[in-house]
Amino acid sequence: MSPTIGVDVPLLPEHKVTEKRAASVSGAVFNVSTSIIVLDEIHNSGESKTYAGVMREAFGPVGSVAVQICVMITNLGCLIIYLIIIGDVLSGNVHEGRVESLRFSSAISVLLAVVFVGISSVLAISALIEGKTNSPRLLPHLDNQVSFFDLFTAVPVIVTAFTFHSNVHPIGFELGKPSDMISAVRISLVICAVIYFSIGIFGYLLFGESIMADILVNFDRSSDTASGALLNDMVRLSYALHLMLVFPLLNFSLRANIDEFLFPRKTLLAKDTTRFVSLTLIILIFTYLLAIAIPNIWYFFQFVGSTFAVCLAFIFPGAIVLRDTHRISTTKDRIIASTMIILAVVTSTIAISTNIYSMT
Secondary structure, eight states: TTTTTTTOOOOOOOOOOOOOOOOHHHHHHHHHHSOOOOOOOTTTTSSSSSHHHHHHHHHHHHHHHHHHHHHHHHHHHHHHHHHHHHHHHHHHHOOOOGGGGGGHHHHHHHHHHHHHHHHHHHHHHHHHHOEEEESSSOOOOOOOEEEEEEEEGHHHHHHTTTTOOOHOOOOOOTTTSTTTTHHHHHHHHHHHHHHOOOOOHHHHHHGGGGGSSSHHTTOHHHHHHHHHHHHHHHHHHHHHHHHHHHHHHHHHHHHHHHHHHHTTTOOOOGOHHHHHHHHHHHHHHHHHHHHHHHOOOOHHHHHHHHHHHHHHIHHHHHHHHOOOTSSSOOOOHHHHHHHHHHHHHHHHHHHHHHHHHHHH
């Protein structure tokens, strides 16, 4: 989809189809669940079919460009993170042209994430029975090296995990009944929250204080038994495959936004094979090189999650509600939007300041 005017931008160059079917709710759930979307309220109010289009209605060209830049940087950062994680897994640790067409890969990616949780839970429960787990703390332990403000460095990671707003409109408008997007979002929120919570709990039980920013690195270790080593490999490979299948969905949005940003008056991207292939190759090469140059995912999580992802997830949606172009916002909506923006700015500022201070 064109981020500004809602023109279809296929994932692959166009081909002839005999019938255009409406997208399914299940497909939307799987596509949304690969990350997460929180932008529901204004979805059916205007004519825009994209997040950038909604911002254009509310704030003009400046709003549209702001969203496009944030989407490009956020998605690019996530693609780099995925490549780094895949590299960690594969090398070990030494020291139809619509979003709906991605529903099957997204479904498999969610299934692989569930497999990852399932195997991790088996390992954690086995370790618990054998008395090898770390005792979890209900409250964080603060000492001279860790301050209260260090807790805010987790915020960018959480924000990035629940940010996928750029695809809410393309996915929603492909549904036979766009209002079904609300149900898809709610189901996706539950699925993702359960997966994230389970990984956090079982990961901490298994590794405790030694847990790494990339938890898959913790599974790159020798095991006392052959079955344990096999489970470790299955965990790492299942999640690496999960990220490989999520990659196309992020790349779809990234490529569409870059094309609209750089070539707003050009023909449809899918009809220009040279431009389509060139953009795809440049994105892949660029992300691959950056993933090699910056092998630690923590830096990208902190940078992207505390800046551009915060804008996409909280600040821009709140600003749209306050702008209220379609006159649908209630007093409650405005209060929630204002609170959301204030909390986003405060927590992000603290997270950025804490990270800068810890690096000096």
